[in-house]
Amino acid sequence: MSAAPRTTVLPDRWFRANPDSAALSRPRLLARSLIHLAELDERIGFYEELTGTAADLRMPIPDFGGLELAAVGNMLLIASVRPFTDIQRRTAHSVIVPALTAQLKRLRAAGATVLEPPETILPGSRARVRYTDGTVAELVEHRPQPGELPRPSPRPAVRGAEPVLLVRRAVSASAFPAAVALYETALGTRCDTRLRLDGAFPVELATVGSLLIVGTDGPEFTRSADVGLALVTTVPLERAYGLPVPLDGIAPAGRHLVVLREGTLAEVWDGSVGLRPATTPGP
Incomplete structure (x- = not known):
């Protein structure tokens, strides 16, 4: 037996x-x-x-x-x-x-x-x-412990997803192509979105899975390179969750910084610019 x-x-x-x-x-x-x-x-x-x-x-x-x-x-x-x-x-x-x-x-x-x-x-x-x-x-x-089975959160279900939260990585404009290639390899997935926003300081954007790569020599890199969190949304997030942080009025359209209610500094992008971040990977 x-x-x-x-x-x-x-x-x-x-x-x-x-x-x-x-x-x-x-x-x-x-x-x-x-x-x-x-x-x-x-x-x-x-x-x-x-x-x-x-x-x-x-x-x-x-x-x-x-x-x-x-x-x-x-x-x-x-x-x-x-x-x-x-x-x-x-x-x-x-x-x-x-x-x-x-x-x-x-x-x-x-x-x-x-x-x-x-x-x-x-x-x-x-x-x-x-x-x-x-x-x-x-x-x-x-890896599961012996006898461990999948178990969902014991907390009540929450509302539908909005906004999408991403990891943010800012690099200089010249380092942008290499960064995209590096994280495609590291995360085992191809770039989902690639955009260029023109202005006083052109900005290139790429999503690789749940990573947002920002490539620019403007304030999105030089003054906020250490911001590690990004949110993509179609609602005025700062009204509900935080306070806007000024960047001298020269940030590209559709983008601003917000101090979230719990104190974290996050970059917020208007979803209408065309970012299409991937969902959480599954089986």
Whole structure:
């Protein structure tokens, strides 16, 4: 008689709608927000309201620095009661990958440097890399714990999705073509949208999965290069969620900066300019 499969006792509040990332059709890119653990529930609620998307994972990881993570759409909330390390703060984004070994092989071939080799963690395994453009990213492979089944968020359903939240990467105009090629390789998908907006400072835009690449020598790069979050919407977002931040009135039409209600600085693009970001990757 065969023994019953072992079941892992997971921490309280743990759920994953998709505990095995092997089912992903391509890597899932996530913006990162580092917060105190006491803020986590409020931030989850804010991003669910903002994007109209329910959280699809929440993972307390007590043996890994006391972290607790939650993902809402393309946003990863990383909460801790301890101060974050320098490398955690310098990490630009997180990527949930179908297979960590295969992803590292692909990135090494593209010139990436492995800063932290693979290690086993409760969700599966992880590594940290630096791309050829200097961007630091954390890669995570999700695998189910013994007996773990897909489990949706226990929170109530939210309204329909609007706006779309994207990871933002700003580069100079000359670096734009190389950046598009780099992230097509890193994210395993082709560019979804490519636009050029003319003006005092021409701006080139590309979406690669859930990444928005902004290429320009104007204020979208020189004065806001460190803004890591973008929103594509057809509604006046700042009226409901934040306050506009002026850029001397020379930003291209359809674009402005907003301080969101929870304090994050985000770039907002009017969806009418033609951006068509891809949806979250699935099986």
